[in-house]
Amino acid sequence: MRKNNYNSKYVLPENTGKLVMMQRLFTTVCIIAVILGVGIIGVLLVRFGKMAIASIPKETTVTETYIPIVSTEPVVTETTVMHSEILPEDELADAFWGPLPELPEDEVKIVTHNEVCGIYIGSCSALDRAIELCANSELNTVVIDLKTEWGLPWMSTNETAREIGYVWDAYDIDSVVERCHENGIKVIGRIVCFNDSTAAGHFPERSIQDAAGNTLKFRTEGSRPFLSPYNTDNWEYLISIGEEAASHGLDEIQFDYVRFPAGSTTSGEAPYYGPEDTTPPKSSAVNRFLQTARIRIQDTMGVPVSADIFGIVLTSAMDAKIIGQDFETLGLTGIDSCCPMAYPSHYALGTMLGGHTFEYPDKEPYLMVYSVLHESQDIYRQEGFTVVRPYLQAFTATYIGAGNYMEYDYDAINAQIKALHDLGIEEYILWDPACKYPDGTYDGDMSVVTD
Numbered sequence: 001m002r003k004n005n006y007n008s009k010y011v012l013p014e015n016t017g018k019l020v021m022m023q024r025l026f027t028t029v030c031i032i033a034v035i036l037g038v039g040i041i042g043v044l045l046v047r048f049g050k051m052a053i054a055s056i057p058k059e060t061t062v063t064e065t066y067i068p069i070v071s072t073e074p075v076v077t078e079t080t081v082m083h084s085e086i087l088p089e090d091e092l093a094d095a096f097w098g099p100l101p102e103l104p105e106d107e108v109k110i111v112t113h114n115e116v117c118g119i120y121i122g123s124c125s126a127l128d129r130a131i132e133l134c135a136n137s138e139l140n141t142v143v144i145d146l147k148t149e150w151g152l153p154w155m156s157t158n159e160t161a162r163e164i165g166y167v168w169d170a171y172d173i174d175s176v177v178e179r180c181h182e183n184g185i186k187v188i189g190r191i192v193c194f195n196d197s198t199a200a201g202h203f204p205e206r207s208i209q210d211a212a213g214n215t216l217k218f219r220t221e222g223s224r225p226f227l228s229p230y231n232t233d234n235w236e237y238l239i240s241i242g243e244e245a246a247s248h249g250l251d252e253i254q255f256d257y258v259r260f261p262a263g264s265t266t267s268g269e270a271p272y273y274g275p276e277d278t279t280p281p282k283s284s285a286v287n288r289f290l291q292t293a294r295i296r297i298q299d300t301m302g303v304p305v306s307a308d309i310f311g312i313v314l315t316s317a318m319d320a321k322i323i324g325q326d327f328e329t330l331g332l333t334g335i336d337s338c339c340p341m342a343y344p345s346h347y348a349l350g351t352m353l354g355g356h357t358f359e360y361p362d363k364e365p366y367l368m369v370y371s372v373l374h375e376s377q378d379i380y381r382q383e384g385f386t387v388v389r390p391y392l393q394a395f396t397a398t399y400i401g402a403g404n405y406m407e408y409d410y411d412a413i414n415a416q417i418k419a420l421h422d423l424g425i426e427e428y429i430l431w432d433p434a435c436k437y438p439d440g441t442y443d444g445d446m447s448v449v450t451d
Helices: 016-054 091-097 127-135 159-164 173-182 197-202 232-246 282-301 317-323 365-375 410-422
Strands: 117-122 141-147 186-192 252-256 305-310 337-341 351-353 356-358 391-393 428-431
Touching: 091 282, 117 127, 117 186, 127 141, 127 173, 141 232, 159 197, 159 232, 173 186, 186 232, 232 252, 232 282, 252 282, 282 305, 282 317, 337 391, 351 365, 356 365, 365 410, 391 410, 410 428
Parallel strands: 117 141, 117 428, 141 186, 186 252, 252 305, 305 337, 391 428
Antiparallel strands: 351 356
């Protein structure tokens, strides 16, 4: 070997450096190959392990329905029923009317609740005005009559209504729905239920009768007869109207007069509904009707169902028992919303609520509405309770006598809306049987603008 110029180290042949580089490269490739091999083997081991574990028999949960592995007989499995009922089972009601309709869980429609600020427009003669108001205010919904006490003001195909001669063409339902939807307005269809003297006269066996089978008339109901809320033929008649209307694209079906008559009979005879020990209470009749309607319209068709109730039942158990509207249980029937008619004019002079005496309830629109809803909030704020959407007074109640009422102008109406807002309630429907509503934003704002 030869020494380098520095005479301190020996110098390797010139091609030795290339060999070292090749050795390092080869070593690196081997290391990478080993790592990849180990990874692949690991993945395969995990996969084979899972397959082995899956082949081990597992402990199974015993159910009520057993399906054999081999059978010469057809296998029948029970229908999965949607148990959406919040109310507890009622054996007396089941024995009297039979069980509630069953609907497979995968067929139940989940509805989207409509946030409603609405006005009642009856048979739609005020539709143009309603569209104008909705375009310039918080209003976004109209309530139209599908059935009044006197019949159906649209060309329904309902056989019972046509048999009675109960159908006329005040409006075209498809045109009304189309026009409202074009203007971003929702449509609620109202059905007057058991306050139906014509149907009660046509079908006396379906009316409220005394023990001898005589149709009764009620003094506080215009001395007219009522359909019986216990009769399921009446349920079928009313619900089928709702089903037909819902198929026309309405956004909600609302049942009104879902109650028994108040007051005494003209004959002095008491209503007879059946033996006390086997006949459910009035509230069960109302609730079972609403549950049935909910299943057939809301759960089946996906159209929300609501019910109008007297405002007095929110704070008076005695009145609730008389007319069968038990607020505490009615709100648990699964219907989308209920609409208490919290009209100040409907309360007696001297009514006491929340420590306040209302000498003239009609003259205190804000405080009257606030007190009614405030006193009952422990009920309607409970979990599972339906949405509370009050009807508000938009009419002047001259019928309660001079000195007992005030004019219900925009400010009086808006004061009631403010009362709801102060309680955290954003929804409402305005009621005027004449369908004449003043201009305004209907937003509950009672501030005064001055120069």
